[in-house]
Amino acid sequence: MALILNIETSTKNCSVSIAKNGEVIHSKEINDGNYSHAEKLHPFILDVLSEANVDRNSLDAIAVSKGPGSYTGLRIGVSAAKGLCFSLDIPLISVDTLLSLAHSISIEDGIIIPMLDARRMEVYSAIYDKNYEQVREIKAEIIEEDSFDAFNEQKVFFLGDGASKCKEVLNATNFNFVDGKFPSAIQMAKLSYDKYKKNDIEDVAYFEPFYLKDFIVTPQKKKV
Template sequence: MALILNIETSTKNCSVSIAKNGEVLHYKEINDGNYSHAEKLHPFILGVIEESNIDIHSIDAIAVGKGPGSYTGLRIGVSAAKGLCFSLNIPLISVETLLSLAHSVHTEAGYIIPMLDARRMEVYSVVYNNKFEEHREIRAEVIDENSFSEFSDANVIFLGDGAEKCKEVLKRPNFSFIKDKFPSSVQMAKLSYEKYKKNDIEDVAYFEPFYLKDFIVTPENKKV
């Protein structure tokens, strides 16, 4: 038996679940349009543990969404996960954020393209086939009307907050868009359990989130 605490904070959705052998026992999440992770994450962690009626020392591993996504959100989630791993002396598992998002939908044929908003018309995206195998690597890319034209003859599902903002640009009859999907610790559960069984774990001391792009601080008074 494996009890895994899953943490996903790479977007505006702050999400925590506790799962037994890949099946979610309890979860808590909030996506209110704000980054409330600093206030909500630790109460959510305590909440799912208490509601599952388990001893925190019985948790076998901590899984965290590795990104890409919000720099601050990723730092908060990864810091919490690493702190728990150190204190409980248990392994750390990382799960690609876009893969978790992709697992919120299914298709019999074609491709699944999860997208995360990366400001303006730029998104973080990856292309999976219907078996969730990576067809095209993760990229940070600016979207225009010619984006993904190589999939003009295939059934394509776009999802995520990045897809929602690109809906009016990516106008092809074979493109469909699913609203209100976001990376969640619920979809992480089976993915983290599969990694746990393979002992696919991270070095807690040296693990860093997958930012994809460098973080740049722009002074508020800088003129553009």
């Protein structure tokens, strides 16, 4: 038996789940339009453990969404996960954020394109087939009308907060938009358990989130 605590903070959704052998037994999340992870994450972890009647010393691993996504959100989640792994002396597992998001839907045919908002008309995206096998690598891209013309002969399913802003640009008849989907610790459960069984774990001391792009600080304008 494996008890794994899953942590997702890569977007505005602050999400925690506890799973046994890949099946979620309790979860808690909030997506209120704000980045409230610094205030919500640790109370959520305590609540999930308490409500699932699981002692932290019984955990077999901690899983964290590794990105891409919000720089600050990822750092908060990874810092919390590392701290728990150090204190409990258990493995750290990282889960690809876009793959986890892709698992929030199932399709019979076509491709899944999860997108995370990267400001303006840029998104972080990847492409998966109906079996969640990666068709195209993760990348940051500026969305234009012809961005996915190579897939105009099959059904394409867009989802995530990056997809919602692209509806007016991506208007081919084979394009479908799935609303209300975001990375969640619920979808992480099966993925983290699969990695646990393979002993696919991270070095707790050296693991860093997958930011994809460098964090750029915009200097404040000087007052005249």
